[in-house]
Amino acid sequence: MNSVQEPANPPFILSVSKDRSEPVEGRINLLDFDRKGLTAFFVGLGEKSFRATQLMKWIYSEGVEDFDAMSNFSKSLRSYLKENCCITPPEIVLEKVASDGTCKWVMQTHCGNRIETVFIPEEGRGTLCVSSQVGCALACSFCSTAQQGFNRNLATAEIVGQLYAAQKRLGETKITNVVMMGMGEPLLNFDNVVAAMNLMMDDFAYGLSKRRVTISTSGVVPAMYRLSEVCDVSLAVSLHAVRDELRDELVPINKKYPLKELMAACRDNAKIAPRRTVTFEYVMLKGVNDSLDDARELIRLLKTVPSKVNLIPFNPFPNSPYRCSSKDTMNQFKNVLNDAGIITTIRKTRGEDIDAACGQLVGQVQDKSRRHLKLANASFDHVA
Ligand code: SAH
Numbered sequence: 543m544n545s546v547q548e549p550a551n552p553p554f555i556l557s558v559s560k561d562r563s564e565p566v567e568g569r570i571n572l573l574d575f576d577r578k579g580l581t582a583f584f585v586g587l588g589e590k591s592f593r594a595t596q597l598m599k600w601i602y603s604e605g606v607e608d609f610d611a612m613s614n615f616s617k618s619l620r621s622y623l624k625e626n627c628c629i630t631p632p633e634i635v636l637e638k639v640a641s642d643g644t645c646k647w648v649m650q651t652h653c654g655n656r657i658e659t660v661f662i663p664e665e666g667r668g669t670l671c672v673s674s675q676v677g678c679a680l681a682c683s684f685c686s687t688a689q690q691g692f693n694r695n696l697a698t699a700e701i702v703g704q705l706y707a708a709q710k711r712l713g714e715t716k717i718t719n720v721v722m723m724g725m726g727e728p729l730l731n732f733d734n735v736v737a738a739m740n741l742m743m744d745d746f747a748y749g750l751s752k753r754r755v756t757i758s759t760s761g762v763v764p765a766m767y768r769l770s771e772v773c774d775v776s777l778a779v780s781l782h783a784v785r786d787e788l789r790d791e792l793v794p795i796n797k798k799y800p801l802k803e804l805m806a807a808c809r810d811n812a813k814i815a816p817r818r819t820v821t822f823e824y825v826m827l828k829g830v831n832d833s834l835d836d837a838r839e840l841i842r843l844l845k846t847v848p849s850k851v852n853l854i855p856f857n858p859f860p861n862s863p864y865r866c867s868s869k870d871t872m873n874q875f876k877n878v879l880n881d882a883g884i885i886t887t888i889r890k891t892r893g894e895d896i897d898a899a900c901g902q903l904v905g906q907v908q909d910k911s912r913r914h915l916k917l918a919n920a921s922f923d924h925v926a
Pocket residue numbers: 682684685686722723724725726727728758759760778779780823825854855856857858859900901902
Protein backbone atom coordinates (compact mmCIF):
# COMPACT_ATOMS: atom_id res chain seq x y z
CA MET A 543 0.00 0.00 0.00
CA ASN A 544 1.44 3.38 -0.94
CA SER A 545 -1.18 5.70 0.34
CA VAL A 546 -3.60 5.86 3.24
CA GLN A 547 -5.54 8.75 1.82
CA GLU A 548 -8.40 6.54 0.70
CA PRO A 549 -10.76 6.81 3.64
CA ALA A 550 -12.29 3.61 4.86
CA ASN A 551 -15.71 3.65 6.35
CA PRO A 552 -16.25 2.18 8.91
CA PRO A 553 -12.73 2.43 10.40
CA PHE A 554 -10.87 -0.79 9.97
CA ILE A 555 -7.86 -2.60 11.28
CA LEU A 556 -5.45 -3.26 8.46
CA SER A 557 -2.80 -5.39 10.01
CA VAL A 558 -1.74 -6.79 13.32
CA SER A 559 1.64 -8.41 13.56
CA LYS A 560 3.14 -10.43 16.38
CA ASP A 561 5.13 -8.77 19.14
CA ARG A 562 8.42 -7.88 17.66
CA SER A 563 11.60 -9.47 18.87
CA GLU A 564 14.20 -7.59 20.91
CA PRO A 565 16.79 -5.80 18.80
CA VAL A 566 20.05 -7.70 18.67
CA GLU A 567 21.72 -7.22 22.05
CA GLY A 568 24.32 -4.53 22.35
CA ARG A 569 23.91 -3.01 18.90
CA ILE A 570 23.98 0.74 18.41
CA ASN A 571 20.82 2.00 16.77
CA LEU A 572 22.02 4.62 14.28
CA LEU A 573 18.61 6.33 14.29
CA ASP A 574 19.57 7.46 17.78
CA PHE A 575 22.05 10.06 16.49
CA ASP A 576 21.52 13.46 14.95
CA ARG A 577 24.25 14.78 12.65
CA LYS A 578 26.41 15.94 15.54
CA GLY A 579 26.06 12.56 17.26
CA LEU A 580 26.85 10.64 14.09
CA THR A 581 29.90 12.79 13.43
CA ALA A 582 31.22 12.03 16.91
CA PHE A 583 30.43 8.36 16.36
CA PHE A 584 32.43 8.13 13.11
CA VAL A 585 35.30 10.26 14.39
CA GLY A 586 35.42 7.92 17.40
CA LEU A 587 35.92 5.05 14.95
CA GLY A 588 38.83 6.88 13.33
CA GLU A 589 36.71 7.71 10.26
CA LYS A 590 36.33 11.06 8.52
CA SER A 591 33.50 13.25 9.81
CA PHE A 592 31.77 13.38 6.40
CA ARG A 593 30.77 9.74 6.89
CA ALA A 594 27.95 11.16 9.03
CA THR A 595 26.23 12.93 6.14
CA GLN A 596 26.96 10.00 3.81
CA LEU A 597 25.19 7.66 6.21
CA MET A 598 22.29 10.09 6.66
CA LYS A 599 21.81 10.18 2.89
CA TRP A 600 21.68 6.38 2.79
CA ILE A 601 19.20 6.15 5.60
CA TYR A 602 16.92 9.12 5.05
CA SER A 603 17.15 9.84 1.30
CA GLU A 604 17.75 6.38 -0.13
CA GLY A 605 15.91 4.37 2.51
CA VAL A 606 18.80 1.90 2.59
CA GLU A 607 19.07 -0.17 5.77
CA ASP A 608 21.50 -2.78 4.47
CA PHE A 609 25.07 -1.76 5.35
CA ASP A 610 26.43 -3.90 2.48
CA ALA A 611 24.64 -1.62 0.01
CA MET A 612 26.41 1.51 1.31
CA SER A 613 28.83 1.51 -1.57
CA ASN A 614 30.85 4.61 -0.63
CA PHE A 615 31.93 3.00 2.67
CA SER A 616 35.06 0.86 2.84
CA LYS A 617 34.60 -2.87 3.21
CA SER A 618 35.97 -2.78 6.74
CA LEU A 619 33.61 0.03 7.79
CA ARG A 620 30.66 -1.83 6.30
CA SER A 621 31.51 -4.99 8.18
CA TYR A 622 32.05 -3.02 11.44
CA LEU A 623 28.61 -1.42 11.07
CA LYS A 624 27.05 -4.77 10.21
CA GLU A 625 28.40 -6.39 13.33
CA ASN A 626 27.83 -3.57 15.79
CA CYS A 627 25.00 -1.37 14.57
CA CYS A 628 21.42 -1.45 13.38
CA ILE A 629 18.87 0.89 11.82
CA THR A 630 15.74 0.00 13.76
CA PRO A 631 12.61 2.17 13.94
CA PRO A 632 9.66 1.14 16.13
CA GLU A 633 7.45 -1.39 14.42
CA ILE A 634 3.93 -0.62 13.25
CA VAL A 635 1.74 -3.31 14.78
CA LEU A 636 -1.66 -1.82 14.13
CA GLU A 637 -3.11 0.63 11.64
CA LYS A 638 -6.51 2.27 11.72
CA VAL A 639 -7.84 4.61 9.05
CA ALA A 640 -10.66 6.98 9.97
CA SER A 641 -13.51 8.00 7.70
CA ASP A 642 -11.82 11.40 7.21
CA GLY A 643 -8.55 9.76 6.06
CA THR A 644 -6.72 10.29 9.36
CA CYS A 645 -4.50 7.33 10.06
CA LYS A 646 -3.43 6.07 13.47
CA TRP A 647 -0.60 3.64 13.97
CA VAL A 648 0.18 1.74 17.10
CA MET A 649 3.93 1.28 17.23
CA GLN A 650 5.70 -1.20 19.40
CA THR A 651 8.94 -0.36 21.16
CA HIS A 652 11.57 -2.98 21.90
CA CYS A 653 10.45 -3.41 25.50
CA GLY A 654 6.90 -4.22 24.52
CA ASN A 655 5.19 -0.90 25.23
CA ARG A 656 2.95 0.56 22.59
CA ILE A 657 2.78 4.17 21.54
CA GLU A 658 0.53 5.93 19.06
CA THR A 659 1.34 8.11 16.06
CA VAL A 660 -1.25 9.90 13.93
CA PHE A 661 -1.11 11.10 10.32
CA ILE A 662 -3.51 13.85 9.33
CA PRO A 663 -3.83 14.40 5.57
CA GLU A 664 -5.03 17.84 4.50
CA GLU A 665 -5.19 19.76 1.26
CA GLY A 666 -1.57 20.50 0.36
CA ARG A 667 -0.02 19.07 3.48
CA GLY A 668 0.29 16.01 5.68
CA THR A 669 0.93 16.34 9.40
CA LEU A 670 2.40 13.65 11.60
CA CYS A 671 1.60 13.80 15.31
CA VAL A 672 4.52 12.17 17.12
CA SER A 673 4.78 10.76 20.66
CA SER A 674 7.71 11.60 22.93
CA GLN A 675 7.15 9.30 25.92
CA VAL A 676 5.48 6.02 26.75
CA GLY A 677 2.51 7.43 28.63
CA CYS A 678 2.82 10.75 30.44
CA ALA A 679 3.99 11.73 33.90
CA LEU A 680 1.80 14.83 34.03
CA ALA A 681 -1.73 14.42 35.20
CA CYS A 682 -3.79 16.82 33.09
CA SER A 683 -7.32 16.08 34.17
CA PHE A 684 -8.88 16.26 30.67
CA CYS A 685 -6.35 14.05 28.84
CA SER A 686 -6.70 10.31 28.43
CA THR A 687 -2.96 9.74 27.92
CA ALA A 688 -2.59 10.98 31.50
CA GLN A 689 -4.84 8.20 32.77
CA GLN A 690 -2.36 5.60 31.43
CA GLY A 691 0.45 6.57 33.77
CA PHE A 692 4.07 6.76 32.69
CA ASN A 693 6.62 4.16 31.71
CA ARG A 694 9.68 5.84 30.19
CA ASN A 695 11.11 8.37 27.79
CA LEU A 696 11.36 7.35 24.15
CA ALA A 697 14.82 7.12 22.63
CA THR A 698 15.69 9.43 19.72
CA ALA A 699 15.43 6.40 17.41
CA GLU A 700 11.90 5.79 18.65
CA ILE A 701 10.89 9.42 18.11
CA VAL A 702 12.41 10.08 14.69
CA GLY A 703 11.67 6.41 13.99
CA GLN A 704 7.93 7.18 14.08
CA LEU A 705 8.51 9.56 11.17
CA TYR A 706 10.74 7.03 9.43
CA ALA A 707 8.21 4.20 9.79
CA ALA A 708 5.24 6.41 8.90
CA GLN A 709 6.88 7.86 5.77
CA LYS A 710 7.86 4.39 4.64
CA ARG A 711 4.32 3.20 5.16
CA LEU A 712 2.82 6.18 3.31
CA GLY A 713 5.09 5.84 0.27
CA GLU A 714 4.37 8.68 -2.15
CA THR A 715 2.19 10.59 0.32
CA LYS A 716 4.59 13.09 1.87
CA ILE A 717 4.74 14.07 5.51
CA THR A 718 5.25 17.84 5.34
CA ASN A 719 4.75 18.82 8.99
CA VAL A 720 5.50 17.28 12.36
CA VAL A 721 3.84 18.20 15.63
CA MET A 722 5.20 16.84 18.91
CA MET A 723 1.64 16.51 20.20
CA GLY A 724 1.29 12.77 20.67
CA MET A 725 1.71 10.88 23.91
CA GLY A 726 3.96 12.44 26.54
CA GLU A 727 5.46 15.76 27.51
CA PRO A 728 8.28 16.38 25.02
CA LEU A 729 10.16 18.85 27.21
CA LEU A 730 10.52 16.21 29.93
CA ASN A 731 12.49 14.15 27.39
CA PHE A 732 14.58 17.08 26.31
CA ASP A 733 17.78 15.67 24.79
CA ASN A 734 16.14 12.86 22.82
CA VAL A 735 13.38 15.11 21.51
CA VAL A 736 15.84 17.83 20.47
CA ALA A 737 18.06 15.29 18.64
CA ALA A 738 14.99 13.90 16.86
CA MET A 739 13.82 17.40 15.87
CA ASN A 740 17.34 18.21 14.64
CA LEU A 741 17.02 15.25 12.28
CA MET A 742 13.57 16.37 11.17
CA MET A 743 15.06 19.74 10.17
CA ASP A 744 18.43 18.52 8.85
CA ASP A 745 18.78 18.79 5.07
CA PHE A 746 20.55 15.42 5.07
CA ALA A 747 17.57 13.81 6.82
CA TYR A 748 14.02 15.23 6.44
CA GLY A 749 14.84 18.88 5.74
CA LEU A 750 11.62 20.28 7.22
CA SER A 751 11.66 24.01 7.93
CA LYS A 752 11.41 25.21 11.52
CA ARG A 753 7.92 26.43 10.77
CA ARG A 754 6.87 22.89 10.00
CA VAL A 755 8.17 21.32 13.20
CA THR A 756 6.18 22.22 16.31
CA ILE A 757 6.79 21.23 19.89
CA SER A 758 3.88 21.43 22.28
CA THR A 759 4.42 21.75 26.02
CA SER A 760 2.23 21.97 29.06
CA GLY A 761 4.73 24.48 30.44
CA VAL A 762 7.98 22.98 31.70
CA VAL A 763 9.42 26.45 32.18
CA PRO A 764 13.19 25.77 32.67
CA ALA A 765 13.17 23.48 29.63
CA MET A 766 11.42 26.18 27.58
CA TYR A 767 14.35 28.55 28.23
CA ARG A 768 16.81 25.80 27.30
CA LEU A 769 14.87 25.10 24.13
CA SER A 770 15.02 28.75 23.07
CA GLU A 771 18.81 28.49 23.30
CA VAL A 772 19.43 25.23 21.44
CA CYS A 773 16.65 24.48 18.99
CA ASP A 774 14.64 26.87 16.86
CA VAL A 775 11.31 25.17 16.25
CA SER A 776 7.75 26.45 16.49
CA LEU A 777 6.37 26.52 20.01
CA ALA A 778 2.86 25.65 21.12
CA VAL A 779 1.84 25.97 24.76
CA SER A 780 -1.07 24.09 26.31
CA LEU A 781 -2.60 26.93 28.29
CA HIS A 782 -6.22 25.84 28.86
CA ALA A 783 -6.88 28.25 31.73
CA VAL A 784 -6.24 31.92 32.44
CA ARG A 785 -6.20 31.79 36.23
CA ASP A 786 -3.76 29.82 38.36
CA GLU A 787 -6.48 28.31 40.49
CA LEU A 788 -8.15 26.57 37.54
CA ARG A 789 -4.91 25.81 35.71
CA ASP A 790 -3.57 24.08 38.85
CA GLU A 791 -6.51 21.73 38.48
CA LEU A 792 -6.45 21.18 34.70
CA VAL A 793 -2.69 21.21 34.10
CA PRO A 794 -1.18 20.41 37.52
CA ILE A 795 2.39 21.27 36.48
CA ASN A 796 1.07 24.83 36.89
CA LYS A 797 1.55 24.40 40.64
CA LYS A 798 5.27 24.26 40.00
CA TYR A 799 5.42 26.77 37.14
CA PRO A 800 2.49 29.19 37.49
CA LEU A 801 1.14 31.43 34.75
CA LYS A 802 3.42 34.38 35.48
CA GLU A 803 6.53 32.25 35.00
CA LEU A 804 5.03 30.48 32.00
CA MET A 805 4.24 33.74 30.21
CA ALA A 806 7.77 35.05 30.89
CA ALA A 807 9.19 31.90 29.25
CA CYS A 808 6.87 32.42 26.27
CA ARG A 809 8.06 36.02 25.91
CA ASP A 810 11.64 34.75 25.96
CA ASN A 811 10.86 32.25 23.18
CA ALA A 812 9.14 34.88 21.05
CA LYS A 813 12.35 36.94 21.13
CA ILE A 814 14.26 34.31 19.12
CA ALA A 815 13.27 35.82 15.81
CA PRO A 816 11.34 38.80 14.50
CA ARG A 817 7.67 38.16 13.67
CA ARG A 818 7.74 34.95 15.68
CA THR A 819 4.54 33.93 17.43
CA VAL A 820 3.74 31.40 20.12
CA THR A 821 0.63 29.29 19.61
CA PHE A 822 -1.54 28.86 22.68
CA GLU A 823 -3.71 25.76 22.80
CA TYR A 824 -6.91 26.10 24.77
CA VAL A 825 -9.21 23.12 25.23
CA MET A 826 -12.86 24.16 25.37
CA LEU A 827 -14.50 22.67 28.45
CA LYS A 828 -18.17 23.40 28.92
CA GLY A 829 -18.83 25.62 31.94
CA VAL A 830 -15.23 25.31 33.12
CA ASN A 831 -13.03 27.68 31.09
CA ASP A 832 -15.25 28.89 28.25
CA SER A 833 -16.93 32.09 29.52
CA LEU A 834 -16.52 35.42 27.79
CA ASP A 835 -14.81 36.62 30.97
CA ASP A 836 -12.23 33.89 30.38
CA ALA A 837 -11.81 35.13 26.79
CA ARG A 838 -11.26 38.70 27.98
CA GLU A 839 -8.79 37.56 30.63
CA LEU A 840 -6.97 35.60 27.93
CA ILE A 841 -6.60 38.77 25.87
CA ARG A 842 -5.07 40.49 28.88
CA LEU A 843 -2.73 37.58 29.55
CA LEU A 844 -1.47 37.43 25.96
CA LYS A 845 -0.92 41.16 25.62
CA THR A 846 2.82 40.93 26.01
CA VAL A 847 3.45 37.86 23.81
CA PRO A 848 3.04 37.75 20.02
CA SER A 849 0.43 35.01 19.98
CA LYS A 850 -1.99 32.89 18.04
CA VAL A 851 -4.70 30.91 19.77
CA ASN A 852 -5.89 27.47 18.80
CA LEU A 853 -9.15 26.49 20.49
CA ILE A 854 -9.42 22.69 20.80
CA PRO A 855 -12.88 21.15 21.09
CA PHE A 856 -12.66 18.77 24.04
CA ASN A 857 -12.50 15.15 22.90
CA PRO A 858 -14.23 12.90 25.37
CA PHE A 859 -12.91 9.57 26.63
CA PRO A 860 -14.41 6.97 28.98
CA ASN A 861 -15.11 8.34 32.48
CA SER A 862 -13.93 11.85 31.66
CA PRO A 863 -15.66 14.41 33.90
CA TYR A 864 -15.84 17.11 31.19
CA ARG A 865 -17.99 18.00 28.21
CA CYS A 866 -17.13 20.03 25.16
CA SER A 867 -18.38 23.60 24.92
CA SER A 868 -21.16 24.19 22.40
CA LYS A 869 -20.34 25.38 18.88
CA ASP A 870 -21.95 28.76 19.66
CA THR A 871 -19.84 29.23 22.78
CA MET A 872 -16.66 28.32 20.91
CA ASN A 873 -17.49 30.74 18.09
CA GLN A 874 -18.26 33.58 20.49
CA PHE A 875 -15.03 32.91 22.38
CA LYS A 876 -13.13 32.93 19.10
CA ASN A 877 -14.77 36.15 17.92
CA VAL A 878 -13.88 38.02 21.12
CA LEU A 879 -10.22 37.07 20.63
CA ASN A 880 -10.21 37.83 16.92
CA ASP A 881 -11.84 41.21 17.55
CA ALA A 882 -8.97 42.00 19.92
CA GLY A 883 -6.51 41.27 17.09
CA ILE A 884 -5.44 37.80 18.26
CA ILE A 885 -5.55 35.33 15.38
CA THR A 886 -7.74 32.53 16.70
CA THR A 887 -8.83 29.30 15.06
CA ILE A 888 -10.91 26.37 16.22
CA ARG A 889 -8.99 23.13 15.67
CA LYS A 890 -10.81 20.78 13.35
CA THR A 891 -11.24 17.49 15.14
CA ARG A 892 -9.75 14.69 13.07
CA GLY A 893 -9.82 10.94 13.42
CA GLU A 894 -12.44 10.93 16.16
CA ASP A 895 -13.93 7.59 15.06
CA ILE A 896 -10.61 5.82 15.63
CA ASP A 897 -9.74 7.63 18.89
CA ALA A 898 -6.94 9.52 17.14
CA ALA A 899 -7.98 13.02 18.17
CA CYS A 900 -6.12 15.28 20.62
CA GLY A 901 -5.88 13.73 24.05
CA GLN A 902 -7.26 10.37 22.95
CA LEU A 903 -3.95 8.55 22.42
CA VAL A 904 -3.48 5.80 24.93
CA GLY A 905 -1.16 3.16 23.48
CA GLN A 906 -0.41 0.40 25.90
CA VAL A 907 1.58 1.58 28.86
CA GLN A 908 3.03 -0.56 31.60
CA ASP A 909 2.73 2.15 34.19
CA LYS A 910 5.77 2.57 36.42
CA SER A 911 4.62 5.76 38.04
CA ARG A 912 2.12 4.22 40.46
CA ARG A 913 -0.16 6.84 38.99
CA HIS A 914 -3.21 5.60 40.83
CA LEU A 915 -1.46 6.32 44.11
CA LYS A 916 -0.11 9.66 43.05
CA LEU A 917 -3.02 11.21 41.25
CA ALA A 918 -4.68 12.59 44.33
CA ASN A 919 -1.55 14.34 45.49
CA ALA A 920 0.44 15.18 42.37
CA SER A 921 3.90 16.59 42.94
CA PHE A 922 6.31 17.59 40.22
CA ASP A 923 9.50 17.87 42.18
CA HIS A 924 11.06 15.26 39.90
CA VAL A 925 10.68 17.30 36.74
CA ALA A 926 13.18 19.56 34.98
N1 SAH B 1 2.25 17.23 26.77
C1 SAH B 1 2.23 18.13 25.64
C2 SAH B 1 1.95 17.41 24.38
C3 SAH B 1 0.52 16.91 24.23
S1 SAH B 1 -0.13 17.76 22.90
C4 SAH B 1 1.29 19.28 25.91
O1 SAH B 1 0.62 19.24 26.94
O2 SAH B 1 1.28 20.23 25.16
C5 SAH B 1 -1.75 17.40 22.89
C6 SAH B 1 -2.67 18.60 22.99
O3 SAH B 1 -4.00 18.10 23.13
C7 SAH B 1 -2.37 19.43 24.22
O4 SAH B 1 -2.69 20.78 24.03
C8 SAH B 1 -3.34 18.82 25.19
O5 SAH B 1 -3.59 19.66 26.28
C9 SAH B 1 -4.55 18.60 24.31
N2 SAH B 1 -5.50 17.62 24.86
C10 SAH B 1 -5.27 16.66 25.78
N3 SAH B 1 -6.39 15.98 26.04
C11 SAH B 1 -7.36 16.51 25.26
C12 SAH B 1 -8.74 16.21 25.06
N4 SAH B 1 -9.33 15.20 25.70
N5 SAH B 1 -9.41 16.93 24.16
C13 SAH B 1 -8.80 17.92 23.47
N6 SAH B 1 -7.51 18.26 23.60
C14 SAH B 1 -6.79 17.55 24.50
